[in-house]
Amino acid sequence: MKEGLGHASHLFRMAGLFVVGLVLFLVVRSLLVPADFGKYGHFRAGALADNREKPVVYAGRQACTDCHDEAVTRKAAGAHAGIGCETCHGALAAHADDPAAGKPQRPDPRVTCLVCHERNAGKPSWFKVIVVEEHAPSGPCADCHAPHSPAVG
Ligand code: HEC
Ligand code: HEC
Ligand code: HEC
Numbered sequence: 001m002k003e004g005l006g007h008a009s010h011l012f013r014m015a016g017l018f019v020v021g022l023v024l025f026l027v028v029r030s031l032l033v034p035a036d037f038g039k040y041g042h043f044r045a046g047a048l049a050d051n052r053e054k055p056v057v058y059a060g061r062q063a064c065t066d067c068h069d070e071a072v073t074r075k076a077a078g079a080h081a082g083i084g085c086e087t088c089h090g091a092l093a094a095h096a097d098d099p100a101a102g103k104p105q106r107p108d109p110r111v112t113c114l115v116c117h118e119r120n121a122g123k124p125s126w127f128k129v130i131v132v133e134e135h136a137p138s139g140p141c142a143d144c145h146a147p148h149s150p151a152v153g
């Protein structure tokens, strides 16, 4: 009997280590996992409040229509109809809330337009692209294309 147990003693040591490891894991886990974790799902419930408190920076498409009739109407008639104003103009919630606080900067077409229209291998073949060095090596794109309704003529 004694002899049999002697042979198995390394197994008891291993099981002991396993139990110690498990207890250690449970203790550390209970210290690290926030109290409100799992309240609504596999996430920290407080993360919802944290996100809610972030300031809203985009005004959304609807906001611009209240004050910029002309741009809205022009854009709706051209190839850029589907593109949101803030895609080109950047986040403007602060401006929409309080236009008196300052005039937003106009986007530089040579930067903004090329984000979408400069040819590169990643763009689908149906999408209209240019090679800017050949098409318009210098000067503003807006000399020929109205940004809100970009077809020429
Ligand atoms: C509550 C009214 C209001 C809202 C909403 C509003 N704007 Fe304006 N916006 C103005 C006023 C007023 C000016 C200043 C016009 C001026 O000084 O000529 C202005 C100026 C601008 C300018 C600069 C124009 C220039 O001549 O350089 C841009 C660009 C602009 N707004 C874009 C936007 C966009 C995009 C939105 C939607 C996210 C928006 N605005 C929402 C009232 C508004
Ligand atoms: C495809 C990019 C793009 C989109 C989308 C866009 N704009 Fe513009 N917008 C420009 C650029 C570029 C200028 C500056 C043109 C210049 O400097 O001649 C501009 C100028 C303006 C101006 C100054 C006055 C004028 O008409 O030139 C206003 C106001 C304006 N945009 C409002 C808007 C609003 C409102 C929307 C959404 C309905 C919108 N924009 C959508 C690129 C865009
Ligand atoms: C966010 C991406 C985006 C930006 C920025 C953008 N465009 Fe476009 N543009 C489009 C899409 C989408 C179309 C429509 C699809 C197409 O015709 O290939 C288009 C179409 C066009 C066309 C073809 C017009 C037609 O009627 O066939 C011209 C020209 C053009 N854009 C010029 C410009 C200029 C100039 C600027 C900068 C003021 C600009 N684009 C900025 C996405 C963009």
Ligand code: HEC
Pocket: 109, 110, 113, 114, 117, 128, 129, 130, 132, 135, 136, 139, 140, 141, 142, 143, 144, 145, 152
């Ligand atoms: C001197 C006038 C002029 C300037 C400046 C200019 N374009 Fe054009 N662009 C044209 C004309 C004209 C067409 C139509 C040509 C055609 O049908 O192929 C055109 C067509 C386009 C097209 C559609 C291409 C296609 O496959 O149908 C895009 C996109 C475009 N331009 C973007 C730009 C951008 C971005 C800039 C600024 C970097 C710019 N253009 C500057 C005159 C100009």
